Amino acid sequence: MKHIAESTVRRLSLYLRFLEELEGQGRETISSEVLADSGGTTSAQVRKDLSFFGSFGKRGLGYSVTALAKRLREILGLGQPWQVVIIGAGKIGAALAQYRGFRARGFHVVGIFDSDPAKVGRTLDGVTVSDLAQLERELKQLKPQIAVLTVPADVAQELVQRLTKAGVRGILNFAPATLHAPDGVTVRSVNMALELEILSYALAHER
Amino acid sequence: MKHIAESTVRRLSLYLRFLEELEGQGRETISSEVLADSGGTTSAQVRKDLSFFGSFGKRGLGYSVTALAKRLREILGLGQPWQVVIIGAGKIGAALAQYRGFRARGFHVVGIFDSDPAKVGRTLDGVTVSDLAQLERELKQLKPQIAVLTVPADVAQELVQRLTKAGVRGILNFAPATLHAPDGVTVRSVNMALELEILSYALAHER
DNA sequence: CTCTGTGAACATCTTCACAGCT
DNA sequence: AGCTGTGAAGATGTTCACAGAG
Known part of the structure; x- marks a missing residue:
């Protein structure tokens, strides 16, 4: 094609x-x-x-x-459901985990991970937050095709490596970082601050 | 230019x-x-x-x-700070209100609005949630240039009208709706489900 | 000799306009 | 007659390649 x-x-x-x-x-x-x-x-x-x-x-x-x-x-590949894991159970990660629009479209959140002991064990929309240290072990069971990254920028690239090695083929990244992934793995980045800056540019340059 | x-x-x-x-x-x-x-x-x-x-x-x-x-x-127009209001104090609105990346870039959240009485009066990162019914009155004081829309799709267009009339010139929209604004007002949309669908397309069409 | 600044060539995306099904 | 499907034209964005400043 x-x-x-x-x-x-x-x-x-x-x-x-x-x-x-x-x-x-x-x-x-x-x-x-x-x-x-x-x-x-x-x-x-x-x-x-x-x-x-x-x-x-x-x-x-x-x-x-x-x-x-x-x-x-x-x-669009929406004929079959996709298994999704969310990495990072902070504000944005938690909001996404509970976002109805995902499930409605066939994206099933099957796992959430965080390295903060205070967050591990909590339940978000029926899914319990796991320890990030157990990522590889749990992904063997969950076999997600897609991961959503809502972690600090300085650990994002490292997680791309770990997720890729564990078989994830698509990553939706919310960290403000430019990420590199091997062939066969697709990374898309959403950057809220950057969207506001594009708006700022437009407002500053109105005639 | x-x-x-x-x-x-x-x-x-x-x-x-x-x-x-x-x-x-x-x-x-x-x-x-x-x-x-x-x-x-x-x-x-x-x-x-x-x-x-x-x-x-x-x-x-x-x-x-x-x-x-x-x-x-x-x-990029980041020389001066921008005043931003957030419309919708749900999960995503609340997460954005507390997002450090905005303030660091000179985007100051000066107001948050919601129509849910249970949310009005709460404080998010030092800003108290106001009743959406008071939008016009409060915007006269706050004079924001930018609004972030995190409301359900069916009320998004109506809010574009109200915000535009109140002098807002840039809107960052998180509702899954195609919005229309008058000349001189810039609307940008971020749609999380759509980003996942683009990922889905890429995964479904790998050779 | 290095690295910028930029026309020109190229590639990609959008719009036009109309032939051809239904 | 109405509306699709699509080559061709036009517009926009990217890469090349090299002259020229430091």
């Missing part, structure tokens, strides 16, 4: 979110025009995005809401 | 983070090559990014760490 741009994948997720809303409303078909508005883009962009994966629409009619939603779930 | 790509602004933030680390270490100059490694990019990209704003380096030598850091702070 040809390489697909991240911006395309991001839009596919937005389309899916909107399609699921429409499914709930019992709507049967939708045009690229309406789908475009929901994601803040253009109808041509919608059609181009979808065309990379096949022809799902009917000319003169539009797309079947349920069929397209199903197809998008497959494309 | 010519329009600057978001990807460029994002990299400038990363360069600044690394430069501040170097400042702490007492290092005086740095080459585009080393700066590139820190942000996961190339030396040509670094020089191009900086060239949009002027010539800050010395050929044969590199860039002065302190001078470049100072210049980047100005460019």
